Structures are given as C-alpha cells and as structure tokens.
Amino acid sequence: MSLTCVNMSEDVWLTCLTHALSTETEEIMGLLLGDIEYSKNGSATALIWGASPQSRSDRQKDRVETNPEQLAAASSQADRMTISTGRTTRVIGWYHSHPHITVLPSHVDVRTQAMYQLLDSGFIGLIFSCFSEDANKVGRIQVIAFQSSDGKPNTTPKSMSLGDIPEQDTSDTATTSGSKGGRRVSDFGAFFVNNGAEANITRRDGTSGNLSSSAIEIDPMDMSESMQEAMLRSNLETSGVGNVRKEVPLHVLPTSSLLQLNSPLASFKDLQRVLYEEERAAYHQSVQQSIRDGRVHPLAFIHNTSTYQASMCKLIEYCLSPAISALQGRLRENKIRLAMLMEEAEVLEAQKLKEAETSGGPSHHLGHGSGSRSRRGS
Numbered sequence: 005m006s007l008t009c010v011n012m013s014e015d016v017w018l019t020c021l022t023h024a025l026s027t028e029t030e031e032i033m034g035l036l037l038g039d040i041e042y043s044k045n046g047s048a049t050a051l052i053w054g055a056s057p058q059s060r061s062d063r064q065k066d067r068v069e070t071n072p073e074q075l076a077a078a079s080s081q082a083d084r085m086t087i088s089t090g091r092t093t094r095v096i097g098w099y100h101s102h103p104h105i106t107v108l109p110s111h112v113d114v115r116t117q118a119m120y121q122l123l124d125s126g127f128i129g130l131i132f133s134c135f136s137e138d139a140n141k142v143g144r145i146q147v148i149a150f151q152s153s154d155g156k157p158n159t160t161p162k163s164m165s166l167g168d169i170p171e172q173d174t175s176d177t178a179t180t181s182g183s184k185g186g187r188r189v190s191d192f193g194a195f196f197v198n199n200g201a202e203a204n205i206t207r208r209d210g211t212s213g214n215l216s217s218s219a220i221e222i223d224p225m226d227m228s229e230s231m232q233e234a235m236l237r238s239n240l241e242t243s244g245v246g247n248v249r250k251e252v253p254l255h256v257l258p259t260s261s262l263l264q265l266n267s268p269l270a271s272f273k274d275l276q277r278v279l280y281e282e283e284r285a286a287y288h289q290s291v292q293q294s295i296r297d298g299r300v301h302p303l304a305f306i307h308n309t310s311t312y313q314a315s316m317c318k319l320i321e322y323c324l325s326p327a328i329s330a331l332q333g334r335l336r337e338n339k340i341r342l343a344m345l346m347e348e349a350e351v352l353e354a355q356k357l358k359e360a361e362t363s364g365g366p367s368h369h370l371g372h373g374s375g376s377r378s379r380r381g382s
Contacts (some may be wrong), residue, residue: 007040007252008047010128010149013259015242018330019055019271024101024132025322026279031068034058035078036097037085038262040126050096050128050252053263055271056081057278063286068100075278078131097128107133107146109249118247127151128252132234149254152247272327287312 016036024031037054062069078095085093109117109131114226117129133146200358259268267273287308294304 005050006151006153006250007050007126007128007175009049009250010052010254011049011262012036012052012254013262013268014256015259015265015268016052016055016271017256018326019057019131019275020099020130021147022272022323022326023057023099023275023279024103024134024145026319028103028135030060030063030065031103032057032060033068033070033098033099033100035075035095036099036128036130037078037082037093038096039092050124051262052097052128053259054082054085054093055099055263055275056095057271057275059278059282059285063282065103088266091263095131096124097124099130099132099236102131102133103135105133105136107131107148109148109150114150114152114247114249117249121152130254141178147230147254149252150249151252153250153342154247179223269327269330272330276319277321279323280316283312283315283319286315 020034023034025301026032034055034057036052037056038050038052041049041051043049056074058070058074058078060068061071082093082095109129113129113131117127120127129150131148131150133144133148136144136146138144259265289303290298290308290311294300294308
C-alpha cells in the first residue's frame with residue numbers, strides 16, 4: 005500500500021519548518037503523528053495533526069540520530085492524543101532537514117524510509133531543504149514528501165512547492181556545497197539516520213489561512229551546474245540500491261479541518277522545550293570539557309557562556325518570532341469569527357422574538373384576561 009496524498013495541519017507545518025530553521029549547520033529530525041485514511045476507491049491519505057521534535061544524540065552536519073527512548077516517548081504522546089481527541093493517533097512518519105543542500109532524498113534516506121515501511125507501509129518521510137540560494141542569491145525553502153518503492157528512479161525530479169520564503173541572514177551563515185558522505189545507518193535502536201546531496205529551488209503559492217502546495221517541474225536550465233550535478237548524483241545513487249523515491253503530493257490545511265485539538269500549538273510548544281534542552285545540554289558538556297584541575301579557566305567560561313547566550317538569542321529569533329506571528333494571525337481570525345457568531349446570534353434572537361410574538365402573543369392576552377376575571381370573582 006502506497007500513499008496517494010499527505011494532508012498536514014498548519015500547526016505541524018509551522019513546527020517542522022521552525023525546527024528546520026533553528027540551525028543551518030546541523031540536521032534536525034522529528035516524528036509525525038496522525039493516521040491513515042482509506043477511501044472506497046482504494047486510495048490512502050496520510051493525515052498529520054501532530055509532531056514530536058526529537059533531541060539529537062549526535063549533532064553533525066551530515067547526519068542526525070536519536071535514541072529509542074524518544075521513539076517510545078512519541079508513541080506515548082500519540083496514545084495521549086488518542087485519548088484526548090477520541091481519534092486514533094499513531095506515529096506515521098518522520099521529517100528531517102537538509103541545510104544548504106538539495107531537498108531530494110539520498111540513497112541512505114531512501115533505504116531508511118524503506119526499512120520503516122516494512123513495519124508500516126503507510127509510513128511517510130518529509131525533507132525540509134533550507135538556507136539554499138538560487139543564482140540571484142534569493143533564499144529558498146523546499147519541502148518534499150516521499151516514500152520508498154521498487155523500480156526505476158524518477159527521470160524528472162519533482163518538488164513540493166510551499167514557498168518563496170526569503171531567509172534571514174545570520175552571523176554564522178556558511179556557504180557549503182559538498183556532498184554528504186560517510187553516513188551510517190544504525191539499527192532500530194538508533195532510529196533514524198539521514199543524509200542528502202546539494203542545493204535546490206522552490207516556489208511558493210499559498211493563500212492566507214490555507215497553506216497549499218502544488219507540484220512543479222524543475223527546469224535544469226534554471227539551475228547552476230552544482231545543482232544539476234546534485235540531482236544527477238541523487239538519481240545515480242538510488243538506481244543501484246533496489247529502492248527509489250516515490251514522491252507524494254503534500255497539502256497544508258487548517259488544523260480545524262483535520263481534527264479539533266484542545267491545544268493546537270502543543271507540538272510547537274514541545275519544540276521550544278526540545279531546543280532549549282539541547283542547547284542547555286551542549287552548554288554543560290562544553291563546561292565539563294573545559295575543567296582542568298577541578299576548575300574552569302575564566303576565558304573558557306566566558307567563551308562557553310557567550311556562545312550559549314548567542315544560541316539562545318538565535319532560538320528566540322527563529323522560534324518565538326514565528327510563534328508570535330502565528331498567534332497574532334490566529335487572534336485576527338478569532339476576532340472575525342467572533343464577529344460572525346455575534347451577528348448570527350443577533351439574527352437568531354430576532355427570529356426567536358418574532359416567533360414568540362406571532363405564536364405566543366394571543367395565548368398571553370387570554371391568560372391575562374382570565375386571570376382578571378378570576379380575581380374579580382373572588
């Protein structure tokens with residue numbers, strides 16, 4: 005069974021994209037929560053309404069690994085969502101980032117995806133390519149949803165377009181253009197390990213309140229030689245491993261259209277906690293490594309502390325700013341919805357009064373008259 009479509013809530017989209025933008029020097033990853041919906045014609049659609057950002061046990065630019073405890077925690081989170089929403093929720097996919105490289109999955113990504121499809125044929129993989137630039141030095145964000153399948157590789161790569169999003173310039177921006185090698189695939193205990201190739205391009209076409217995506221053809225003439233080489237290498241890498249990528253259409257929809265959640269931004273809140281714990285753990289590790297003869301040199305302490313503070317400031321910029329924008333947008337939507345509901349309430353109240361006057365008026369006067377007669381008789 006292969007998926008025909010992926011529908012993701014805008015809250016999960018915000019969480020995954022913010023997670024991918026949190027660092028441009030290392031890959032990130034997380035798990036996707038939801039369920040598979042089957043139609044009468046045999047098609048299968050992945051519905052994603054939750055995300056579980058993962059803390060990285062290995063932080064490197066060409067790989068990302070987590071531990072099995074986090075997989076168990078994500079399963080427990082899915083069980084809690086099942087109880088709170090009354091709808092079956094489980095881990096149905098994973099996502100990771102490709103900073104400065106192509107959105108196309110490498111042969112390791114495809115092989116990893118195939119391994120997890122053996123456990124769940126509806127499992128879906130998402131890749132977020134960030135911090136890439138086109139020939140005009142315009143930042144692009146590109147995302148792809150894929151599965152693994154047997155057969156020949158795609159000859160004309162397609163990408164899911166979700167935006168011409170200018171990227172913010174940061175102090176530690178690095179232009180990298182090498183392929184990622186030396187990757188290893190761990191067993192089920194290490195969960196996911198990923199890699200990718202080079203840089204690529206996307207376009208954005210969305211409307212307010214309903215982010216949508218559409219597949220586009222990538223014209224090789226619009227790409228640099230390094231980008232064309234990366235795409236060719238990706239096809240060559242997948243051609244000899246028995247599994248190739250199968251791209252799946254991706255749509256970003258309002259959360260309310262998929263599921264009614266008590267706390268729609270719960271996944272985004274979990275992301276803040278995960279990123280903070282990662283930076284805090286890295287800071288303590290750096291301090292411990294700087295200890296000599298039972299004490300930390302003042303200069304080493306100042307360096308580690310300033311690096312930690314800079315990292316926290318960057319997280320505030322990349323994480324809290326989008327959150328504030330999202331909450332402001334939701335506040336505007338709620339005000340509009342409240343005004344519509346108040347107008348509807350006024351209309352219903354007017355109809356109620358009109359019905360009361362037409363149906364309940366005569367009986368009211370009759371009752372009043374009979375009451376007067378009874379008082380006079382007494």
